[in-house]
Amino acid sequence: MTDAAFTPQKNTIQAVYYDGKNATAYPVAIKLSAPDLTFSLLASTDGLNARIHTYPIQDCTLDAPLGQGPRNIQLPDGGLIEIATTPEHRAYLLQQWPQAQGWQPRLHCAFQSSLHWMETHWSTVCIALIGISLSLLWAIKVGIPQVSERLAANLPPAVERRLGEHILNTLNQPALGYFADSQVPASQQQAIQRSLLDFCQQNNCPPHLLLFKASQALGANAIAIPGGTIIVTDGLVNLASSPTEVVAILAHEMAHLKHQHGLRQVLQTSLSGLVLLVLTGDVSSIAAGLPTLLVNMQYSRAFEAEADSDALVQLRKACIPPRLFADMLARLAAKQSGDAPVPELLASHPDTLKRMQPFLKTAPTCHS
Amino acid sequence: MSTSPAAELRSTPLTTGTPLQFNGTGRAYFGIWIVNLFLSIVTLGVYSAWAKVRRKKFFYQHTVLAGARFDYHARPVAILKGRMIAVVLLLAYNLLAKSNPLIAIILFVILSCALPWIFVRSLTFNARNSSYRGLRFDFFARPGEAAKMFILYPTLAFLSLGTLYPWIKQRVQTFIMNHHRYGNVSFICEATVAHFYRVYLVLFASVIAVVVTVLLLAKSLVPTSLASLSPLLAVTQVNTVDDASQLEPQHWMRVAAHDDAAAIDRTLDRLPLPKAPTQHEAAWIGLAMMGAYALIFVVCLAYLNSRISNLVWNHTRIAHAHFSCQMRMRDLIWIYFTNLLMLVLSLGLATPFAQLRATRYRIQSISLHGMQDWEGFVGEQKQQLRATGEEIAEMFDVDISFG
Structure with a gap:
């Protein structure tokens, strides 16, 4: 020793x-x-x-x-x-x-040391934070919607059809009590079908099937279901003073179908859920719930806005005054009021007043 | 606690045991987490393998037992290879499954058969890359045994409608523990089937009791609660009428024609969203049900995690020493809920702090008792390790886990 x-x-x-x-x-x-x-x-x-x-x-x-x-x-x-x-x-x-x-630093050690430097300096941490926020924002606003749009366009039509069937089956379950048989007279139904046909002659509508149903839960409403089914409730028909007014709403639903909004919503929801899950790691899947909800509502509002602007163009093409759509929206809002207003951030649709503006401002250009 | 007589003799001087400690700070981990995430995004996921190694190394190096730290040594390239294989397999499966359902079924069967092997591989990978006091851990199990654990037993659990589940859980937990080694000394877990049945029976009985109580309460409370709500409903009805009078289309036309921004703003506040009251109510009921579900889920999770961890560690020993684990359900519930709140309020930025809190609690619940001499732990012979051939070892040195 x-x-x-x-x-x-x-x-x-x-x-x-x-x-x-x-x-x-x-x-x-x-x-x-x-x-x-x-x-x-x-x-x-x-x-x-x-x-x-x-x-x-x-x-x-x-x-x-x-x-x-x-x-x-x-x-x-x-x-x-x-x-x-x-x-x-x-x-x-x-x-x-x-x-x-x-003084012969090893590549491996130099790399690890630079990582440690980045992890312990607030400037690089801030850059990382900003970079992550920007890429997340980009993914949610641009990336995921674009990927979903392309995916939806390239998926076989059977996928969309099956999705629609699944939704319809769920809605049709008697236990849920969503739908009952329509009380609208056959003549009135035919008049609306004819008006829709006129509308579609001016615009190339996607293949569709118009159904009339009575529904307590949905009130006055129209739903576009992936695959081509459009459901109009009795409440909505009764709210309209003419078949053309129903078609004004159907133009909006037709735009949902044309742009595959249903399928895209499903794709975007799963993709954004995946991104948020990767971000928050395995800490808690429940915690990712609220951000996912916010993102999905944002997507939903974006789809509504797209359907609205599409409907505006198509209504003018079909010589239907766009004002009718705004009228219907106002009446829907009046009829369905009674709840405390939900802040727009949490709502599935954009603010009604904002939605009505372009329809009220645009004069029909049709000379017929 | 079942320890050998020799162990009891030697552990007498140490009654309280040596707790595992975790001394990593949230600040340090935040930097690691955010740089990991950023570089993973920038490199389109390639860096995620390096990120995993840094994350695990951070947690291992800040875990202290008896003055010595753990360490993690995995090479990121091995993890990257594993992830690439997983992605390629997944893509191939998805593409082939679309073209031919028969191929899909065959691939599915092959993949399920490979699953036990993959599971053992990833446990081995993790153990061999973990060290303490300069000695590596190890995990060894034959694929046949693993197949029994991860194919045969789950099938049995399914066929028995869950009644065999505690027995299977005991088999799997002791299987994982007993095949781990530190140096060349095996861990021994002696938790019995009866222990596991007790944990699950208590959970089962409590859930049943809670559900029955809630149902009984709901039955007696619902009519009164609806009655107490009715004045509220009446008020909203009045409001509706009031608002509706202003919601004539002409009114909107006027508003729009004059483009009176102030008027729009004023009406904006009062304008309810186009949603039926029934829908709105349904949304609240749905939300409440989701909340109740989350509550039950978190409580059950906290119960199972604490009890099973305690059970397994309290019956585990290595050489002449044994472990103890004192997790408490109420601590876990508190951690889970406050983490949840933190995550939601910080929009996910608190993720590293949440991970750190949960991990620190888990680590610090465990203590080691009666460890007298570390000299008894001897590592594998170096020559033997070399003889297997670095190249071959490296070729199979693949981590296919989803951690």
Whole structure:
């Protein structure tokens, strides 16, 4: 046992040594001076291990720091030196290690060190934060809608049809009591069908099937179901003073069908859910629920806006005054009031007043 | 607690045990988390393998037991390879499944048969890349045993309508624990089937009791609650009429024609959304039901996580030492709910803090008792490791897990 083993010298730091064969921890004093790393046991009754250990620094690896974790030196024989991160130790390593290694930083270590630098500086953290926010915003506003639109256009029509059938089957379940047989007289139904046919002669409507149903739960409403079914409730028909007014609403529903909004909503919901899940990790799937809801409502409002602007163009093409659509909206709002207004952020449709504006401002251009 | 007589003798000086400690700070982890996320996005997911290693390394290196830290050594490239294989398989499956249903079925069967092997591989990968005091952990199990755990037993659980589930849970948990090694010393878990049945029976009985109570309460309360609501409904009805008088189309025409912004703003506040009251009510009922479901889910989760962890760790020993785990259900419920609140209020930015809190609690619940000498733990012979051939080892050094 040499004296060096017991008296910590100048230019040494204390650390813990593991030989890699045994779980025993040996307190050591290490010294870095090119070209060697030497260390000796601080206290040991084991004569065999009391010798001074020497390794060429070229063969040792100093792991890059991570958080407030220890600095580890991996020895070539599988041994490990664990250095607690005190300021003195850090300063010592910073000063001695590159010098001892002859200023030949290893690519791997340089990469890891730069990562650590990024993780511990507020400027890079802020850049990352802004970058993530922007890309998330882009994904939600542009990326996911575009991907879904292309996906919806390229999926076989059977997919959309099946989705529609599934929704219809759910809505038609007697237990839910959504729909009852329509009380609208057949003559009135035929008049609306004829008006719709006229409308479609001016516009190329997607293949569709118009159904009349009575519904307590849905009130005055019209629903476009993926695959081509449009359901009009008795409440809506009774609200209209002419078949043309019903068709004004149907123009909006037709736009939903034409742009595959139902299918796209499903795709966008799943994609945005996936993105948010990746972001929040496995902490809690419930916590991702509210943001997902907000995003979905935003998508829904975007679809409504698209259907509205499409309806406006098509109504003018078919010589139907766009004003009729706004009238119907106003009457729907009046009839269905009674609830506390939901803030637009949480609503599935844009604000009614804002929706009515373009329809009221646009004069019919038709001269017939 | 079942410990060998020798262990009891040696553990007498230490009664309280050495707790596992976690000393990572949220601030440090936030930086790691956000840079991980950012670089993963910028590199279109390639960096996610490096991100996983940094995340795990952070958690391991800040976990301290008896003054020594854990470490994680996986090479990100191995994880990247694993993820690429998984993505390719998934894409191939989806593409082939569309063209031919028969191929889809065959692929599905092959993939399900490979699943136990993949599971064992990922446990082995994780264990071999984890170290403590310079010694690696290990996991070894034959694919046949794994197939029993992950194919045969789940099938049995399904066929028995869940009555065999606690038994299977015991098999799987002890299987995972007993095949882990630290150095060349095996972990031994002696939790019995009866222990597991007790945990699940208590849960089952409590859920039944709660459901019955709620149903009884609802039956006696619903008529009165509706009655108390009726004046409220009447008020909203009056409001409706009031609003409707202003909602004549002509009124809107006037508003629009004059483009009177002030008038629009004034009416905007009073304009309800086009939604039927029934729909609105349904939405609230739905929301309330979702909340109740989340509550029950969180409570059950907290119960099972705490009880099963305690059960497994309290019956686990290694060499002459044994573990204890003191997780409490109410602590977990508190952590889950406050994490949830934090996540929602911070729009997900609190994710690293939430992860850290949950992990710290889990780690610090565990203690080690009666460890006297670490010299008894000896690592694998280095020569033996080399003999297997670095190249071959590297080729199969693939991590296919979804952590």
